[in-house]
Amino acid sequence: MAIYPIVRLGKRMRKVTANTQEETGLFTAILDQSFQGIRVVKAYGMEAYEGTRVSSLVERIFKLNIKSARIRALSSPIMETLGGIAVAIVIVYGGFRVIHQNLDPGSFFSFITALLLAYEPMKRLANLNASLQEGLAGAQRMFDLLDMQSGIQERPGAKALGVPVRGNIQLSDVGFSYVTGQPALRGVSMSIPSGKTVALVGPSGAGKSTILNLIPRFYDIDAGTITIDGTDVRDVTLESLYANISLVSQEVMLFDDTVRANIAYGRPGASEADIEDAAQHAAALDFIRELPLGFDTMVGERGIKLSGGQRQRLAIARAILKNAPILLLDEATSSLDTESERHVQQALDHLMKGRTTLVIAHRLSTIVGADVIYVIQNGGIVEMGSHAELVAKSGAYEKLYALQFAAEADAMIRVENS
Numbered sequence: 001m002a003i004y005p006i007v008r009l010g011k012r013m014r015k016v017t018a019n020t021q022e023e024t025g026l027f028t029a030i031l032d033q034s035f036q037g038i039r040v041v042k043a044y045g046m047e048a049y050e051g052t053r054v055s056s057l058v059e060r061i062f063k064l065n066i067k068s069a070r071i072r073a074l075s076s077p078i079m080e081t082l083g084g085i086a087v088a089i090v091i092v093y094g095g096f097r098v099i100h101q102n103l104d105p106g107s108f109f110s111f112i113t114a115l116l117l118a119y120e121p122m123k124r125l126a127n128l129n130a131s132l133q134e135g136l137a138g139a140q141r142m143f144d145l146l147d148m149q150s151g152i153q154e155r156p157g158a159k160a161l162g163v164p165v166r167g168n169i170q171l172s173d174v175g176f177s178y179v180t181g182q183p184a185l186r187g188v189s190m191s192i193p194s195g196k197t198v199a200l201v202g203p204s205g206a207g208k209s210t211i212l213n214l215i216p217r218f219y220d221i222d223a224g225t226i227t228i229d230g231t232d233v234r235d236v237t238l239e240s241l242y243a244n245i246s247l248v249s250q251e252v253m254l255f256d257d258t259v260r261a262n263i264a265y266g267r268p269g270a271s272e273a274d275i276e277d278a279a280q281h282a283a284a285l286d287f288i289r290e291l292p293l294g295f296d297t298m299v300g301e302r303g304i305k306l307s308g309g310q311r312q313r314l315a316i317a318r319a320i321l322k323n324a325p326i327l328l329l330d331e332a333t334s335s336l337d338t339e340s341e342r343h344v345q346q347a348l349d350h351l352m353k354g355r356t357t358l359v360i361a362h363r364l365s366t367i368v369g370a371d372v373i374y375v376i377q378n379g380g381i382v383e384m385g386s387h388a389e390l391v392a393k394s395g396a397y398e399k400l401y402a403l404q405f406a407a408e409a410d411a412m413i414r415v416e417n418s
């Protein structure tokens, strides 16, 4: 009789706990998001909206907690009642046998005592099961996470890239889709020769960042091949692949650590002189020296205590210090003021020197300076060539140039003239 309710309550407890954990996870995620985006929340007057979102979630978690408390509280009276019934039955039956069938009262009472002694542990067993199920629900979620396989697996027998890495990158007929049935890239073939700078231009959503993300194998392609120095990236150990690539992404990622640690991120244990050298070449040394604690200044979460241009220069310093032969650069679209722009440009020029560079270019100077330009549209290459060749063609590039860069070119000419 006791087993059935214990099992039932245990099952319910497990379900409630799993739900509670899921909702609590959601709760933390929402809080994290709204604190990260607190300026947007305030500027758009969405405090009340965020408040309602959170309170409805809190309400649900509250209800789930009540439910679990109720289940826990239920087990005690159920066991109490069952225990009472059992004792009553024993007394009636035992008493009957003592009176009418000459059962020895001594053994009868010792039996009752034994029964009462067993009663407490039985009750605890019911409670224990509730706790056990709670723990198991947590363990289940934990193991699901631990058992998750990365989509990118190193092939057995994968080799490191041959030293020295020259950085000849070749894409042949590459096809890729994030969502099956919606290709983000089709038939992309390009070559990025060792030591050269190749620029990708094209409208927003064309697939430029996608191409960039395929080279360090953040995703595996669906068709075609990508090779570095003739070796398919899928046959290279991930460690060696990452070690030879520097990535400066569109959105700079700084960690809430010191300026020094952020620059040395790709090379822990770099010497003080090397770090300063990298900062110098990234045109960052002057502003770092002016910070209250210099290289020991904490940059704040995501580098919040620095300006946009300063963050970019730290990211560039990080890439300079890593000194990998291949550079993947997604230029930030955010327009900086002319002074920071000049600094960042200087830093980039230094960074690209002598490296195989694939750059998603938003600055005219980067595009004009590239050895080859590929124009990407709708996940495919529509044109390629040098700036002069492409302008002469009066095709897609010419149009894009007129739209995006003509104003910038005018400004440059005006500055040069004045």
Ligand SMILES: Nc1ncnc2c1ncn2[C@@H]1O[C@H](COP(=O)(O)OP(=O)(O)OP(=O)(O)O)[C@@H](O)[C@H]1O
Pocket (backbone or CB within 6 Å): 178, 179, 184, 202, 203, 204, 205, 206, 207, 208, 209, 210, 211
């Ligand atoms: N993680 C993702 N999951 C699903 N689709 C994605 C993902 N990332 C990008 N896409 C889609 O793939 C296409 C190409 O995106 P991509 O980021 O490569 O564009 P882009 O050329 O870099 O644009 P932009 O100049 O705006 O940065 C877009 O249609 C986009 O919606």
Ligand SMILES: [Mg+2]
Pocket (backbone or CB within 6 Å): 208, 209, 210, 250, 330
């Ligand atoms: Mg992009």
